[in-house]
Amino acid sequence: MSSSSPSRTHSWASFDGEGSGAPSPAPMSSGGSGGSSSSLVSSDASLTPFIKDRVIDGKAVAKTIQGEIASEVSRLKDRYGRVPGLAVVIVGARKDSQTYVRMKKKACADVGIASFEKCLPDTVSQEELLKFVRDFNSDKSVHGILVQLPLPKHIDESAVLAEISIEKDVDGFHPLNIGRLCMKGREPLFIPCTPFGCMQLLERNNIKIKGANAVVVGRSNIVGLPAAMLLLKRDASVTIVHSATQDMASIVRRADIVIAAAGKTELIKKEWLKPGCVVIDVGTNGVEDKTKKTGYRLVGDVDFAGAKQVAAAVTPVPGGVGPMTIAMLLQNTLEGGKRDIEGTGSSSSSSSQPGWKKRAISLARTVAAAAVGAWLAGGRGK
Amino acid sequence: MSSSSPSRTHSWASFDGEGSGAPSPAPMSSGGSGGSSSSLVSSDASLTPFIKDRVIDGKAVAKTIQGEIASEVSRLKDRYGRVPGLAVVIVGARKDSQTYVRMKKKACADVGIASFEKCLPDTVSQEELLKFVRDFNSDKSVHGILVQLPLPKHIDESAVLAEISIEKDVDGFHPLNIGRLCMKGREPLFIPCTPFGCMQLLERNNIKIKGANAVVVGRSNIVGLPAAMLLLKRDASVTIVHSATQDMASIVRRADIVIAAAGKTELIKKEWLKPGCVVIDVGTNGVEDKTKKTGYRLVGDVDFAGAKQVAAAVTPVPGGVGPMTIAMLLQNTLEGGKRDIEGTGSSSSSSSQPGWKKRAISLARTVAAAAVGAWLAGGRGK
Numbered sequence: 001m002s003s004s005s006p007s008r009t010h011s012w013a014s015f016d017g018e019g020s021g022a023p024s025p026a027p028m029s030s031g032g033s034g035g036s037s038s039s040l041v042s043s044d045a046s047l048t049p050f051i052k053d054r055v056i057d058g059k060a061v062a063k064t065i066q067g068e069i070a071s072e073v074s075r076l077k078d079r080y081g082r083v084p085g086l087a088v089v090i091v092g093a094r095k096d097s098q099t100y101v102r103m104k105k106k107a108c109a110d111v112g113i114a115s116f117e118k119c120l121p122d123t124v125s126q127e128e129l130l131k132f133v134r135d136f137n138s139d140k141s142v143h144g145i146l147v148q149l150p151l152p153k154h155i156d157e158s159a160v161l162a163e164i165s166i167e168k169d170v171d172g173f174h175p176l177n178i179g180r181l182c183m184k185g186r187e188p189l190f191i192p193c194t195p196f197g198c199m200q201l202l203e204r205n206n207i208k209i210k211g212a213n214a215v216v217v218g219r220s221n222i223v224g225l226p227a228a229m230l231l232l233k234r235d236a237s238v239t240i241v242h243s244a245t246q247d248m249a250s251i252v253r254r255a256d257i258v259i260a261a262a263g264k265t266e267l268i269k270k271e272w273l274k275p276g277c278v279v280i281d282v283g284t285n286g287v288e289d290k291t292k293k294t295g296y297r298l299v300g301d302v303d304f305a306g307a308k309q310v311a312a313a314v315t316p317v318p319g320g321v322g323p324m325t326i327a328m329l330l331q332n333t334l335e336g337g338k339r340d341i342e343g344t345g346s347s348s349s350s351s352s353q354p355g356w357k358k359r360a361i362s363l364a365r366t367v368a369a370a371a372v373g374a375w376l377a378g379g380r381g382k
Numbered sequence: 383m384s385s386s387s388p389s390r391t392h393s394w395a396s397f398d399g400e401g402s403g404a405p406s407p408a409p410m411s412s413g414g415s416g417g418s419s420s421s422l423v424s425s426d427a428s429l430t431p432f433i434k435d436r437v438i439d440g441k442a443v444a445k446t447i448q449g450e451i452a453s454e455v456s457r458l459k460d461r462y463g464r465v466p467g468l469a470v471v472i473v474g475a476r477k478d479s480q481t482y483v484r485m486k487k488k489a490c491a492d493v494g495i496a497s498f499e500k501c502l503p504d505t506v507s508q509e510e511l512l513k514f515v516r517d518f519n520s521d522k523s524v525h526g527i528l529v530q531l532p533l534p535k536h537i538d539e540s541a542v543l544a545e546i547s548i549e550k551d552v553d554g555f556h557p558l559n560i561g562r563l564c565m566k567g568r569e570p571l572f573i574p575c576t577p578f579g580c581m582q583l584l585e586r587n588n589i590k591i592k593g594a595n596a597v598v599v600g601r602s603n604i605v606g607l608p609a610a611m612l613l614l615k616r617d618a619s620v621t622i623v624h625s626a627t628q629d630m631a632s633i634v635r636r637a638d639i640v641i642a643a644a645g646k647t648e649l650i651k652k653e654w655l656k657p658g659c660v661v662i663d664v665g666t667n668g669v670e671d672k673t674k675k676t677g678y679r680l681v682g683d684v685d686f687a688g689a690k691q692v693a694a695a696v697t698p699v700p701g702g703v704g705p706m707t708i709a710m711l712l713q714n715t716l717e718g719g720k721r722d723i724e725g726t727g728s729s730s731s732s733s734s735q736p737g738w739k740k741r742a743i744s745l746a747r748t749v750a751a752a753a754v755g756a757w758l759a760g761g762r763g764k
């Protein structure tokens with residue numbers, strides 16, 4: 001999993017082999033050409049514990065993961081008298097930011113992770129804000145730092161995000177982290193939460209990724225790009241489509257696995273889907289709905305009702321990827337905490353110290369490869 | 383080109399639009415399904431200056447670029463009395479390494495770039511080797527550092543590569559550099575030379591990349607992965623295939639642009655190619671040939687003779703991507719030199735200094751975006 005020398009040669013053992021030929025769970029409805037139609041989803045229900053009636057229950061997966069996190073946190077507390085901590089910095093009084101932060105706080109409490117927050121007025125200067133980030137960087141009780149976005153216009157968002165110590169960057173958005181995520185033989189310190197959650201939905205239902213044709217719709221730094229790279233590392237053949245793509249429907253129709261992260265209401269229709277495919281819908285789009293108290297409801301990037309008729313498995317919105325994102329944030333905080341508390345990595349974290357680069361790289365090489373590898377392997381087998 | 387806040391929403395203007403419908407340069411020979419067959423290659427010969435009889439002349443493109451570099455170096459020398467410098471570290475007496483280094487030295491001399499080298503016995507210790515890298519890191523005459531691979535077994539290759547200052551990492555293999563290459567709104571300090579060369583072959587022949595279906599065969603850190611990311615940044619729909627891919631032929635057959643970087647002799651057959659496609663062959667495989675003095679000849683990953691009958695344009699091996707790799711190495715050294723000599727970036731480069739991270743990031747944000755962007759834009763228009 002972690003040979004680190006770049007190589008230009010591969011072994012090309014069986015690139016034209018065929019899939020298993022197991023029957024699709026839905027009849028072929030369109031002339032989808034190319035690609036094998038092996039069943040990615042096992043017919044053995046014990047292997048698909050979180051799929052019921054073709055719907056992947058993200059809430060249930062998240063709950064299972066949170067249970068695992070809670071027992072790990074409890075073990076750390078018993079053994080070392082310390083728990084992982086997550087710090088959130090909020091600027092301004094945006095109602096949605098505050099709701100989100102409150103949810104995160106509750107989620108931390110539920111698994112025993114300590115939570116910290118710093119609420120700042122939207123008149124805060126960039127220098128002051130950077131100081132608070134640095135304080136959390138050097139705080140030994142804090143293992144993950146989130147800065148709630150968006151920030152007010154007078155503040156350079158990238159400069160603030162870049163200030164977060166890579167060892168506490170539980171969002172995983174740092175370019176060094178993304179570089180390690182993308183590169184063969186390297187492992188990031190943290191996998192960005194939403195794509196990490198998408199992979200867990202596949203892996204914990206034993207969906208076959210290796211050799212599958214995966215199409216990722218959208219190429220954002222925080223979802224589409226890292227999701228594509230994670231699928232590639234798990235040996236899928238990966239296509240990334242986006243706003244400039246020609247005839248997107250026919251490309252999606254060849255996909256065994258679709259990850260929809262376009263941010264566009266019900267972009268992906270039933271007719272775009274290959275029978276028997278697996279659909280992970282990252283979209284959370286608000287549409288007007290007068291029957292709701294709030295006046296709107298959330299829908300995904302996929303026509304869920306249509307997809308359910310064609311796909312072998314599909315995530316709902318809400319209740320699919322959403323709950324997973326927060327679970328993986330807790331998971332990342334736990335990983336950061338374990339590296340510090342169990343002394344499996346450097347606990348120092350100020351980015352302004354000499355040798356930062358070397359420490360971060362050697363840490364990533366030795367610790368994260370093992371930790372993340374074990375986590376993924378563990379998830380796969382469950 | 384460099385808005386840096388991550389975003390999950392895209393505009394989805396015309397994802398199902400059709401191509402131009404211009405005639406393919408070869409008759410449809412196979413039932414290639416899906417995708418538009420718009421002509422990527424202009425029929426106006428003035429727009430395809432380096433394509434003759436469907437063959438892309440990599441030597442001629444490289445020569446043009448080297449001419450541009452020479453005049454830039456000359457301008458720097460006249461104006462500042464300084465020239466860019468490239469340093470090479472070789473360990474051991476491998477004959478191929480020494481040949482390669484001699485070629486690099488000559489290429490530097492031809493464009494006026496200063497070259498430095500340190501030849502070490504293969505008994506050198508890792509600490510000594512690291513010391514020489516650090517010496518080049520702090521040498522103001524050096525703007526690019528190469529460590530010739532492979533290194534002897536007792537040396538940790540990644541540790542040595544990680545020691546190279548990111549500001550002198552002209553190979554562009556540092557994970558932070560790769561992260562910035564992959565991320566939307568970010569730009570690397572250096573684009574890895576071989577994929578950079580592939581893109582130049584397309585761009586300097588005005589081959590339409592936006593909206594094209596590109597398939598990259600191979601996913602190595604130094605060619606396949608960065609090539610895919612560069613194509614994505616230029617708005618191609620990108621598929622990455624590899625040893626675990628099922629039915630690779632049918633995926634390649636849908637490609638408007640194929641980048642073959644598998645390291646497997648003539649893996650890609652004529653029948654795998656869509657009529658009118660453009661093929662960039664990165665492979666350089668030695669096959670036995672008793673008619674040659676050396677006893678072998680070089681062939682690519684593509685059946686060149688077959689591809690020439692089907693594709694609109696294809697690179698030969700040798701004489702395609704090979705000469706471009708060295709041209710782009712010189713280009714990267716020039717860029718590094720300009721950042722230092724013209725004072726458009728930090729000239730300090732020791733990775734062990736405090737603040738390294740911040741400097742590198744802010745440097746990449748402000749300078750590289752402009753420099754690399756301008757370079758790509760310049761190349762595109764020529």
